[in-house]
Amino acid sequence: MSLADGTRPRHVPDHLTSRGQRVIRSWETLLVGVAVLIFLANTWASPYFLDPWNLSDATFNFTEKAMIGFAMALLIISGEIDLSVAGIIALASTAMGYALQFGVGTPGLVLIGISVGVACGAFNGVLVTRLGLPSIVVTIGTMSLFRGIAYIVLGDQAYNGYPSSFAFLGQGYVFWVITFELVVFLVLAVIYGIVLHATNFGRQIYVIGNNPTAALFSGVRVQRIKMILFLLTGLMSGIAAVCLTARLGSTRPSIAYAWELEIVTMVVLGGVSILGGAGSILGVVLAALVMGMVTFGLGLLNVPGIVMSIFIGGLLIGVIALPRLITLIRKGQI
Template identity: 65%
Template structure:
């Protein structure tokens, strides 16, 4: 009887072990869970590597490394899910900042400067959206063109000037704190992330976004105004780019033609790292939020170790390749295990 029980227990253990392994692989296959695991690992590695990392004020400073880009990636994720993209976001920031700088020189108060920043971002996003939806042009081609257009206008208006005559109250947006170590930028990002999470995952607007991304023709014949929906998304990207321009200009306290140069790559990378399918139809706000924290922790930790910028770029590139590859490998291993069990 004891032998029967022991052999039965052994058999149960043998079947339980592959089941546990399969369960682990399934959890790893979940993009958000895997990213969260990597983010936690990076946090502890940074804590072990630098004695200054766990200081609460240093952690607060770390949020400035990613909040402005992360604010843009929220609507960008929805736009990519809908099979479009905007590569002009960094140039929109530069143009919005330039217009705010000239208005500040004319003595405009802080509320008016905020309105100028948001309005200029809205106008740029509207232009991109109209060119794509009204003329049927490729969003990649259009936004590469407007990327050069907006940045070129910035260089023409500024030349080699630096505009820094902003009102003292304007500094709060990029340098102020809501409570203790929680900056205005960070709190604003968390609030916007919650709003975009609800919009994408809990409303008809979000369902229409996924429907367009999966099959725009079917979405059209089901009654969705595809072009109008995409136009709204382009405008949202423009407005949030204008908002990021306000925050970045406020934090730097100045405007120059090279402001936010190269940010478009960082924003798109953050979206893809967060699990947004570059071909459209899939992605989540929670994934891009985790990706924003991950990239912020990596860049801040490397900065504390005085790692040169070029080396930092290489490390981030390798990290991106590894993080993208491992879930795919885990899914293949899971499929092989299930095939072997069958």
Template identity: 55%
Template sequence: MNTTAVPTPQSNKPTSRYTILDREAVKLKSVLGRWETLLALLLIVVFTVNSIVLPHFLDLYNLLDGTQNFSEKALIALPMALLIICREIDISVAGTLALSSVAMGLAMQAGFPPATLVLVALAAGCACGLLNGVLVTRFGLPSIVVTIGTVSLFRGLASVVLGDKAFTGYPQLMADWGQGYFFGIVPREFVVLLAFAALFAFVLHATSWGRRIFAIGNNPDAARFSGIAVDRYRLALFVLTGAMAGLAAFFLTGRIGSTRPNIATGWELEVITMVILGGVSIAGGAGTIGGVLLAILTLGVATYGMSLANIPGIYMTIVVGILLLATIALPRLLRARRVSK
């Protein structure tokens, strides 16, 4: 029996060209849909508007000097991002900073060498973070409740020690780091911030330590069953956040030259706004250090522009509050809209 081969029909659609174009379109849509891309565009818009409206905005010296207004907060935002990715939060960072600054003042009065004051600040910050971490991991208390309590504790202790006085007369070494420049133009604080941002980005996105943080944030129970020491990581992140708050205290105290009871009041809101605006999910398990850094720069440029325009600081507080609400609510609204379709 003879059989004849039946030719398969040939497709009339061009294959290679349209396939490549479709792939490129999908990639472009993916890039444009990323939160970091939107933040970069927002930063460009804010920068462009300020440069058009404000005549002295583009002065390089003023721009770099403006980084001092957010560098200390940004140092705290970096570990806060890791903590929120891990489904925890630390409201007590401003109180930790205040108590660390008071600890440096007491150490200075006790005759500690100037070079050791940064170690005193780091030790005080670590102690505050350790207290938070132990209460959360060992006693199973919610971190938001614990840190709301400890911020009052830390701030209260600082106020009791200082009373109506202030620590002044800090050594020149602290002023050199808080007010000093590299190459006569770049603030030292900003360089330190960029170095820590690179370090935190490497740890979070390129190491097993970072992958475990994401795993804990996505599903703590599954991470625990897979052999990850969940509580140990959480405790370490609380201590790290406290240490960075202590480092921020060293820079801030050196920059303003004094320790007062109201130092860094309200900073916790601005730090958390930097993190959430940077795309870190308040529910945990998602976020990037790059996004947080873009949010820091965007808020910094906006604040700098408002200060040049002589707009009162209270309006910036309103803007921060609106941004915090919007960045929390907007993703949920968009998700609910997609589900309804």
């Protein structure tokens, strides 16, 4: 076959065509489109949305949650889950506030917050990997345990008076409107992206999530990797506790209340299969941006917090149900 000028058409390799089709049809591409639509809708709905400082403040709606979301994504891909992350934040923040009463400075407070997070993650990991308990049951229990300890220590009181050097971790700006938290978020996104998508450790996580028995017989140290993932989730919860406490400037036992729902929603919205074995860090980043813009836009319109909670709950159910509905439609069962 020749063209009008007598030349033969250039053949496009099949692998490039199929790759292009996968990109167009990918969940991440859909999230980019949704993010653009939400950005335009917020711009139209509120004249204050495009203000650089308002956009900078909008990042606080997702950076701390997304930090935990990166580790949660790896854990869910492996077939496990941690619903105690908000309780870990409450306990870590309480430990930092308690240490503050004895004059502990910023480096010590950061170390305490992160250490408590790692310890809680280790506790969850031991119960799941050593005793063989279901992670969803274990972390529902520790969710109440960790926050309950914070309520016992604090009651209706609050810890205040954090030093200005500590406040910078949650309120400081690195350059113009670029916050310190946003920089940490971006660095962690790159690190977790490399770990999951470019290392043997990341490939083993996918293998475990798809078939843990086959992974075990293939020589993958399944329980060890899951233990590491619980430690990472605790570590990220500790880091998020430091940033959130520094941003709020106080510690209350109700801090980060119900964050576990939003974090799981963020991860699942990012394309991570709740059944394990599939997902990407890029998807989690895009989902974080989408949820951040939605909550910030609703905030600018003075929408009540309960409406946001309804939206988050509905979004989680919708995202989980959508793949199943598509499958049933394709089979002609609906």
